[in-house]
Every structure is written in structure tokens, then in C-alpha cells.
Amino acid sequence: MPEVELRVVDEELLEPLLATAVAQAQPRQVMRGVDGATEWEPAHLDAFREFHRGLYGGLDDPHRTVMFAVLTGGEVAGMIRMTRTEEPGTIQVGMWLGRPARGRGVGTAVLRAVLVRAAQAGAHTVIADTTSGNAAALGMLRHVGAEITAEPGSDRRDARIPLTRP
Numbered sequence: 001m002p003e004v005e006l007r008v009v010d011e012e013l014l015e016p017l018l019a020t021a022v023a024q025a026q027p028r029q030v031m032r033g034v035d036g037a038t039e040w041e042p043a044h045l046d047a048f049r050e051f052h053r054g055l056y057g058g059l060d061d062p063h064r065t066v067m068f069a070v071l072t073g074g075e076v077a078g079m080i081r082m083t084r085t086e087e088p089g090t091i092q093v094g095m096w097l098g099r100p101a102r103g104r105g106v107g108t109a110v111l112r113a114v115l116v117r118a119a120q121a122g123a124h125t126v127i128a129d130t131t132s133g134n135a136a137a138l139g140m141l142r143h144v145g146a147e148i149t150a151e152p153g154s155d156r157r158d159a160r161i162p163l164t165r166p
Contacts, residue, residue: 004109006068013069016076024098077101089124107140119163126161
């Protein structure tokens with residue numbers, strides 16, 4: 001299993017995270033609201049910065065979200081976020097990785113690390129969603145014990161991962 005480090009995204013990590021996104025992923029893979037966008041445009045860069053800066057407050061601020069830069073070998077490889085949901089004790093996660101980090105077990109290592117963080121934050125359940133066509137995400141979620149259900153009439157897949165607190 002590859003070694004990964006999770007560091008809270010702040011001003012120091014924002015530009016390296018953006019550089020990784022631009023060089024190694026498409027906008028639609030890392031941002032909501034840019035469906036179909038395969039090329040980075042100046043508006044995407046500004047939206048990326050604004051979005052991340054708006055979530056610097058962490059799990060206990062009104063947005064209830066913390067963003068972690070994923071580092072492998074000291075380099076930024078992607079991002080994973082944790083968001084407290086309205087369901088007590090439940091945290092939602094979402095992640096993206098740059099192309100060089102995909103298919104090497106980095107995603108599973110990152111998910112395992114964030115499950116520990118979620119349990120430390122008091123969660124008993126972590127949830128995630130993906131699509132039926134995202135075999136890598138579905139495999140990673142199953143690998144960490146997720147129960148995956150299909151949303152009727154949709155290609156959306158919902159995952160629930162029960163946690164044990166450390």
C-alpha cells in the first residue's frame with residue numbers, strides 16, 4: 001500500500017493543489033458545476049481557488065467541511081474532503097486524484113486514512129457517491145467495506161461505510 005499524507009488545504013497548499021489539478025485532471029473530474037468541461041479555462045481556475053478558500057474553516061464552521069491535499073512522495077497527488085451531513089455521526093467524503101496516482105492503490109490508502117480521521121471526528125458512518133461506470137471508485141469503496149446501493153432509475157451509486165472509533 002502506498003504511503004500517503006493528508007494535509008489540510010490552506011493558502012500554502014492551494015496553488016500546488018491547483019497545479020496538480022490542471023496538469024493531471026480535467027475540470028469535470030475535480031469540480032462540480034463544470035459538467036463536460038475537459039479543458040481548464042481562466043474561470044475554472046478562479047472558481048477552484050474561490051471554492052477551496054471558502055472551506056478553510058474546517059468541520060466545525062458553518063460549511064462543515066475540511067479539505068485535505070493528498071501527498072505521495074512529498075508531492076500533491078489530489079484531494080479528499082470530509083463534510084458533516086445532517087445525519088448525526090455521518091460524514092460524506094469525496095476525492096479526486098491526478099492521473100499518475102490512479103490505479104496504484106493511492107485511492108484506497110487515502111480513503112483508509114480519511115476513515116481514521118472521520119472516526120476521530122466522532123463519526124460512526126462515512127458515505128460517498130459515485131456512478132455505476134466508475135469501476136475504480138466502486139472497487140476502492142468495496143475494498144474498505146462499503147455497502148453500495150443503486151439509486152432507482154439512475155446510474156448513481158451510494159456507499160455507506162460503518163466505522164469503529166479508534
